[in-house]
Every structure is written in C-alpha cells, then in structure tokens.
Amino acid sequence: MSELTRKAEKLDAADELAAKRAEFVLDDVVYLDGNSLGALPVAVPGRLEDVVRRQWGELRIRSWTEGGWWTAPERIGDRIAPLVGAAPGQIVVGDSTSVNVFKAVVGAVRLARLTGPERDEIVVDATTFPTDGYIAESAARMTGCTVRPVEPSSLPDVLGGRTAAVLLNHVDYRSGRLHDLPSLTAAVHAAGAVVVWDLCHSAGALPVGLDEHGVDLAVGCTYKYLNGGPGSPAFLYVRADGQERFDSPLPGWNSHAEPFGMRPSYEAAAGAVRGRVGTPDILSMLALEAALEVWDGVTVGAVRAKSLALTDFFLECVEAYVPEGRVSCVTPLAHGERGSQVALRCPDAGDVMTRLIERGVVGDFRHPDVLRFGFTPLYVGFAEVERAARVLAEVLA
Amino acid sequence: MSELTRKAEKLDAADELAAKRAEFVLDDVVYLDGNSLGALPVAVPGRLEDVVRRQWGELRIRSWTEGGWWTAPERIGDRIAPLVGAAPGQIVVGDSTSVNVFKAVVGAVRLARLTGPERDEIVVDATTFPTDGYIAESAARMTGCTVRPVEPSSLPDVLGGRTAAVLLNHVDYRSGRLHDLPSLTAAVHAAGAVVVWDLCHSAGALPVGLDEHGVDLAVGCTYKYLNGGPGSPAFLYVRADGQERFDSPLPGWNSHAEPFGMRPSYEAAAGAVRGRVGTPDILSMLALEAALEVWDGVTVGAVRAKSLALTDFFLECVEAYVPEGRVSCVTPLAHGERGSQVALRCPDAGDVMTRLIERGVVGDFRHPDVLRFGFTPLYVGFAEVERAARVLAEVLA
Numbered sequence: 001m002s003e004l005t006r007k008a009e010k011l012d013a014a015d016e017l018a019a020k021r022a023e024f025v026l027d028d029v030v031y032l033d034g035n036s037l038g039a040l041p042v043a044v045p046g047r048l049e050d051v052v053r054r055q056w057g058e059l060r061i062r063s064w065t066e067g068g069w070w071t072a073p074e075r076i077g078d079r080i081a082p083l084v085g086a087a088p089g090q091i092v093v094g095d096s097t098s099v100n101v102f103k104a105v106v107g108a109v110r111l112a113r114l115t116g117p118e119r120d121e122i123v124v125d126a127t128t129f130p131t132d133g134y135i136a137e138s139a140a141r142m143t144g145c146t147v148r149p150v151e152p153s154s155l156p157d158v159l160g161g162r163t164a165a166v167l168l169n170h171v172d173y174r175s176g177r178l179h180d181l182p183s184l185t186a187a188v189h190a191a192g193a194v195v196v197w198d199l200c201h202s203a204g205a206l207p208v209g210l211d212e213h214g215v216d217l218a219v220g221c222t223y224k225y226l227n228g229g230p231g232s233p234a235f236l237y238v239r240a241d242g243q244e245r246f247d248s249p250l251p252g253w254n255s256h257a258e259p260f261g262m263r264p265s266y267e268a269a270a271g272a273v274r275g276r277v278g279t280p281d282i283l284s285m286l287a288l289e290a291a292l293e294v295w296d297g298v299t300v301g302a303v304r305a306k307s308l309a310l311t312d313f314f315l316e317c318v319e320a321y322v323p324e325g326r327v328s329c330v331t332p333l334a335h336g337e338r339g340s341q342v343a344l345r346c347p348d349a350g351d352v353m354t355r356l357i358e359r360g361v362v363g364d365f366r367h368p369d370v371l372r373f374g375f376t377p378l379y380v381g382f383a384e385v386e387r388a389a390r391v392l393a394e395v396l397a
Numbered sequence: 398m399s400e401l402t403r404k405a406e407k408l409d410a411a412d413e414l415a416a417k418r419a420e421f422v423l424d425d426v427v428y429l430d431g432n433s434l435g436a437l438p439v440a441v442p443g444r445l446e447d448v449v450r451r452q453w454g455e456l457r458i459r460s461w462t463e464g465g466w467w468t469a470p471e472r473i474g475d476r477i478a479p480l481v482g483a484a485p486g487q488i489v490v491g492d493s494t495s496v497n498v499f500k501a502v503v504g505a506v507r508l509a510r511l512t513g514p515e516r517d518e519i520v521v522d523a524t525t526f527p528t529d530g531y532i533a534e535s536a537a538r539m540t541g542c543t544v545r546p547v548e549p550s551s552l553p554d555v556l557g558g559r560t561a562a563v564l565l566n567h568v569d570y571r572s573g574r575l576h577d578l579p580s581l582t583a584a585v586h587a588a589g590a591v592v593v594w595d596l597c598h599s600a601g602a603l604p605v606g607l608d609e610h611g612v613d614l615a616v617g618c619t620y621k622y623l624n625g626g627p628g629s630p631a632f633l634y635v636r637a638d639g640q641e642r643f644d645s646p647l648p649g650w651n652s653h654a655e656p657f658g659m660r661p662s663y664e665a666a667a668g669a670v671r672g673r674v675g676t677p678d679i680l681s682m683l684a685l686e687a688a689l690e691v692w693d694g695v696t697v698g699a700v701r702a703k704s705l706a707l708t709d710f711f712l713e714c715v716e717a718y719v720p721e722g723r724v725s726c727v728t729p730l731a732h733g734e735r736g737s738q739v740a741l742r743c744p745d746a747g748d749v750m751t752r753l754i755e756r757g758v759v760g761d762f763r764h765p766d767v768l769r770f771g772f773t774p775l776y777v778g779f780a781e782v783e784r785a786a787r788v789l790a791e792v793l794a
Contacts, residue, residue, distance in 0.1 A: 031457065037457055045454070052441060052684070057436075057437035058424070060428065061433050061761065069628075095493070095496065096674055096677075096678075097675050098647065098649035099496055130650050130653065130661065130663075131650035131651075131675060134649060134650065229679070230466055231678040231679045234675075250535065251531045252495035252531060254495075260764060262571075266530075278493025279620070280493075283627065283628070287449070364458065
C-alpha cells in the first residue's frame with residue numbers, strides 16, 4: 001500500500017460528509033463529471049414516480065393547486081437560496097440558464113439606465129461559457145448596447161460611465177478559476193453599473209454570498225453540483241431591493257400580478273415571481289426538488305472545505321504519479337482562486353479522456369486540449385481521487 | 398334508458414378510436430380538461446423510470462450521446478410534425494410556449510424587415526391568450542415596433558405596408574373558436590408580412606396543415622392534446638425555406654453550428670435546430686416522447702371527425718337537458734369555426750364548475766363567466782359526454 005493510498009484512507013475516515021455518498025446512486029466508476037451532470041440522488045426516482053402516477057395520472061389538473069405545482073418555481077428557489085447565500089423570496093427556478101442569462105442581462109441594462117440613460121456597454125467575461133457571450137450579444141443588440149469582452153482580472157480598467165451591465169462567471173467552466181465576487185461586484189457598483197453573476201460552476205460547490213456582497217442579479221444551473229438531473233431548470237436571483245424595478249424581457253403570464261385574471265395588459269407581480277415566464281416544466285422541477293433534499297444537514301462551508309481537500313489531494317497524486325511534463329495544470333493552485341474542479345492540459349486530451357473513461361474514470365474533455373475533472377464533495381471520496389490520478393498516470397505513461 | 402343514452406351507446410360502439418382510451422390512465426371521472434392538462438399515457442411512467450434509473454442513474458453523462466438526449470429536441474419535433482402537417486426538419490421541442498412566442502415574433506419581425514425595413518407593426522389577435530400579447534409587447538419594444546390588437550375577423554382591414562408580423566391563435570383558448578388559418582395566412586402574405594400561429598389549442602385536435610398553407614412560423618404546447626405532462630416543453634416550427642434567414646433573439650449554445658466547439662462568436666446552425674437555446678430539460682422531454690406513442694396508427698383526420706362528433710353530441714345533450722336560458726354557448730356552432738372544446742357562459746360559472754368537479758365532471762372555469770369543456774378524442778367517449786351534460790343540468794337546476 002502506497003503512502004498516498006494510506007493518506008486517502010485517513011482522509012476518507014475523517015470525512016464528515018462521507019455518509020452523504022449513500023444518498024446517491026453510484027457504482028465503481030470514479031465519477032468526476034458532476035460539474036457536467038450530477039449523479040442521481042436516491043430520493044429522485046420514487047418522488048418522480050409519485051409525481052407522474054399520482055399527481056399527474058390521478059389528480060391531473062387538480063395538482064396545479066392541491067399538489068403545489070403552481071408555486072414550485074419560488075418554493076424550490078427558496079430551497080436553493082441558502083446554498084448561494086440568499087434570503088428567501090429572491091430566487092425562482094425555471095427555464096434554461098441561457099434564457100435566464102437573457103432575462104438578467106436585459107434586466108440589468110434596464111436597471112442601470114434608470115439612473116444612467118446614456119449607458120450603452122455590456123461588459124462580458126471574455127473567458128465565459130459561450131452561451132453567455134452569445135446571449136449577451138443578443139441582449140446588446142436588442143437594447144442598443146455594444147458588448148465589450150474583458151478578462152475578469154482587467155475588469156476595473158474598462159468600467160466607466162458607459163457601462164450598463166457586467167456579466168461574469170463565478171468559476172470559469174474550462175480552467176476552474178474562481179473569480180473574486182466581492183471585489184468585482186464592488187468595482188461594478190463603484191462604476192454605477194449593474195452586475196450579473198453566472199453561478200453554474202459554483203452553486204452547490206462553494207460559498208457565494210449573494211446577499212452579503214450586494215449582488216444585483218445572478219443565474220445558475222441546477223444539474224451540476226445541485227444534481228437536479230439532465231437539463232433541470234435553471235434559477236434566477238433578483239436582489240430584493242431591485243425587484244420592483246426589475247423589468248423582464250420575457251413577461252409571460254406566470255409573472256403577472258394576477259395570472260388567472262387573463263388580463264389583456266401586463267402588470268408585473270411583486271417579488272421573485274417576476275422572473276417567471278411560462279408554465280414551468282413540472283417533471284424536471286419536482287425531480288430537482290427531491291434532489292435538493294441531500295442538502296439537509298449540510299453546510300456549504302463543509303462542502304467547500306472538502307472540495308479544496310479533494311482538489312489539493314488530486315493535484316498531489318497527479319504530481320506524484322504522472323510523468324513530469326506530461327500535463328500542465330490550468331487551474332490555479334491558490335485556494336482563493338480555485339473552484340471545485342481541476343483542469344489539466346495535455347495535447348492528446350481527447351484521446352486520453354476516452355481511455356480514462358474506458359478504465360472507469362469519468363471526467364470530460366474540453367476542446368482543444370483540456371482534461372476536466374469535477375469534484376462533487378457530497379459523493380466523491382479520497383480513495384477515488386487517488387485511483388483517478390493513478391489511472392491517469394497509467395494512461396499517460 | 399333515455400334516447401340520448403342509447404345514442405351515446407351507438408356512437409361509442411361505432412367509435413374507431415375507442416380502443417385508444419386503454420392507452421391512458423383514467424378512472425370514472427369524466428375528464429373534459431385535456432385542453433388544460435392531457436391525461437397520463439400508460440407508456441409514460443415506465444419510460445421515465447428507465448430515463449431516470451438507467452440513463453441518468455447508471456449511464457449518467459454518457460446518455461447525452463449514447464442515450465439520444467442531445468438530439469431529442471429535433472427528434473421529438475419530427476414526431477410532432479405530421480400531427481400539424483409539417484414535413485420533417487422544421488420543428489424543435491424545448492422551452493415554454495411563452496419563450497417560443499418570443500423567438501417566433503422577434504424572428505418574424507426580422508424576417509419581414511429583410512425586404513421591408515420600414516415595417517414597424519406587430520398585429521396581435523386581441524382575443525389571444527394573455528401571454529401572447531404580453532410577449533408580443535416585449536418583442537415590439539425590443540424591435541422598435543408597436544403592437545396593434547385586432548379581432549381576427551377584422552385582420553384584413555389593418556394589414557398593410559407597416560405590418561411586420563402577425564401573431565394569431567388557431568383556436569381561441571376561451572371561446573373555442575377556430576380561426577381560418579389558410580385565408581388569414583394568405584392575407585398576411587398578401588400584405589408582405591410574416592405570420593406566427595399559436596397552435597396551443599389545435600395541435601393534436603384538428604388538422605393544421607402548416608406546410609400546405611405556407612405558414613412561416615408556429616408555436617404550440619404539448620401538454621394539452623398531445624398529453625406530454627405538466628409543463629412539458631413547447632415546440633417551434635420554422636418553415637424550411639425561412640430557416641436560413643431565421644434570426645433568433647435567443648441564440649444559445651444549443652443552436653450553434655458547432656455547439657461543442659465552444660467558440661466565442663455565434664454561428665447559427667442550419668435547420669430547425671436553429672430554434673434551440675440552452676440545455677433541454679430531458680426528463681420532461683422524454684416523457685413527452687413516450688406520450689406521443691399513442692399517436693401510432695392514428696390520423697388527425699379521424700381525431701377531428703370524432704372531436705366534432707363529441708362536441709356536437711355535447712351540445713345536443715346540453716340543449717336537451719339544461720333548462721332554457723341557463724347557459725349560452727360561446728363556441729361557434731359551425732364546424733369550420735369550432736375547435737375541440739365547448740365554452741358555455743353562465744353568470745355563476747365559478748361556483749358551477751366547483752360543483753361539477755365535486756360530482757366527477759372535470760372541466761375548467763375561465764374568468765369571469767365561462768365554463769370550458771375540452772374533448773380529447775383519444776380518450777373521451779360519448780357516454781361520458783352524455784353524463785357530463787346530465788350532471789351539468791342537475792347542478793344548474
């Protein structure tokens with residue numbers, strides 16, 4: 001037994017989240033792709049069966065009221081709220097992340113223009129997940145703005161009197177770099193602009209502190225570290241004191257002050273509900289609700305501590321096992337700059353990932369040369385991390 | 398046994414769709430609310446369990462490719478296509494109806510302006526389901542247009558050189574009136590404008606003929622007559638010869654020509670896929686796919702014939718049983734102007750519907766005074782129709 005194997009055993013024995021693994025459906029695969037699709041929580045299949053067979057099949061239309069379907073978007077939003085540092089009443093669940101980015105960025109521009117009508121720039125993280133950039137371009141085109149791409153570290157240099165909205169990723173999807181949400185938010189506010197944070201790769205992985213840091217708007221996905229299932233609905237956060245001025249570009253009947261009044265003119269509802277649009281996809285949404293039960297008794301602080309321990313240990317094992325120079329680490333080593341993934345660059349990454357998967361270690365490949373490994377603290381253990389690094393070294397040898 | 402009871406028996410005995418009822422989960426309730434939420438198809442629970450337990454739980458991320466998740470929006474679109482008279486490759490499934498109305502109306506304005514840049518009006522059915530009007534207002538605001546509401550019968554009077562797009566409902570959600578899609582489409586085209594049809598209350602209930610009548614764009618819902626489940630994803634039709642010019646306001650990574658290239662600039666995919674946005678909600682989408690299997694061996698023509706027979710017979714029974722003057726029929730009597738529902742007006746409609754539901758006849762109430770009864774030919778029988786009218790008469794007496 002190697003020294004690292006023994007260390008893994010000790011780390012697993014001391015892991016206060018270790019028991020959570022039993023709340024997921026897992027096998028002997030080392031699953032390091034929870035940042036793409038979270039594993040299935042044990043509670044989901046039975047809950048969904050009840051939703052389908054009883055709520056839909058037997059109660060049918062009555063479930064919209066009696067079964068709590070109608071209020072699901074805001075109820076599940078409140079379930080996510082503590083995981084991202086938000087008080088209740090500020091998050092709704094529904095639509096895809098892309099659609100929510102559109103609502104948030106257009107809403108941000110409109111908010112900024114209430115006090116600065118001349119503002120005409122949307123600043124976007126140049127390293128962002130592509131959809132954010134595409135949607136920001138569309139939002140710019142439809143609000144008379146231009147998009148200004150920027151490396152997040154250079155953000156303060158480009159902010160100014162023309163900045164309307166700033167769209168930033170909390171954790172970069174490729175490199176795993178964690179950006180400094182408190183200081184970047186403060187810089188955006190100092191310029192009189194409105195900030196939108198994309199939390200896809202941080203929600204459920206590390207503390208976000210939306211309320212504490214005065215974030216205006218945020219969007220996030222629920223199928224990565226929140227384990228909501230494939231394509232589960234995204235969420236939208238609108239800070240309480242900005243809700244009354246939040247002016248959505250997608251004012252569907254679900255966000256009307258009186259949705260069943262069937263009024264010809266639109267009057268926006270108060271509160272987080274204003275972020276809703278059309279009829280919510282109940283099956284995906286209630287699967288997500290069941291999935292969120294794994295968070296009972298878990299603090300995001302404990303998750304973050306284990307996440308850093310997992311990625312530290314993976315880097316230590318890679319350093320020990322993988323031939324020198326074969327891979328380079330793209331993810332920052334400083335804890336304050338690291339999300340819950342490790343990205344390694346190697347020229348034959350696509351082929352390497354295929355072989356890793358064949359050998360029971362599942363991460364993912366990001367074009368053109370990145371091996372991406374996500375570490376979900378609720379179900380990944382340290383012995384698995386050691387094994388993943390060992391198999392990686394064998395494949396790379 | 399009354400004459401109408403005997404007539405119902407005969408009609409049921411001659412019903413070529415009668416066997417389809419066994420493909421749905423039903424009980425002794427007369428369910429006339431399938432135009433709000435279709436009943437559960439028997440095939441759905443087992444399929445969804447496989448999607449959850451095996452595809453998500455065991456295969457996890459591999460299902461995006463191996464399980465056919467990635468291509469589900471266009472594959473299921475092609476399954477819906479024949480039901481609305483569309484050749485393959487023109488429909489994608491995803492997002493809510495409201496979000497698709499936004500894509501379609503903005504897309505329509507942009508199409509119209511390619512040849513008529515001065516066009517600045519969006520004409521909207523004044524009797525429309527509210528969300529269509531709200532979203533059209535937003536689309537107008539974001540494209541520099543104004544909205545012009547019109548009764549569909551007066552449409553030709555308002556069309557002209559300023560008309561960019563026209564948004565119409567095929568069947569009115571409240572009255573059940575069927576509008577004349579071929580002639581209204583031709584009128585819009587004669588004015589050089591682009592038409593968007595909302596098929597929420599016609600898809601799966603009657604022939605639509607999108608291709609045949611040269612419709613430009615259409616949206617529809619899948620949880621009414623298509624029985625896809627609560628909040629199941631909507632669909633978007635973009636006519637083949639307009640796809641290359643279709644310019645979506647929601648250009649998410651799912652509609653990129655190379656979605657996994659993660660390119661910083663957007664390049665729209667060819668084909669119906671261009672209507673996609675973000676990651677599709679797989680659980681709701683694959684439940685819908687299973688639900689669509691009930692259409693095997695069914696023609697829309699047969700569905701329409703039975704639908705008219707059902708609504709005719711309901712009106713006959715209401716006429717016979719309900720005290721004169723107690724209700725008035727809002728739905729047109731002419732077959733060519735009737736969808737698959739009957740709307741009856743009575744001053745105490747809210748209270749009446751509550752009592753109907755208590756007695757096992759489920760329709761719905763539409764503010765302020767409409768009793769709405771939807772007839773889904775795949776599972777509603779004539780004896781049920783007679784019973785519904787009889788119970789209605791008792792409640793109204």
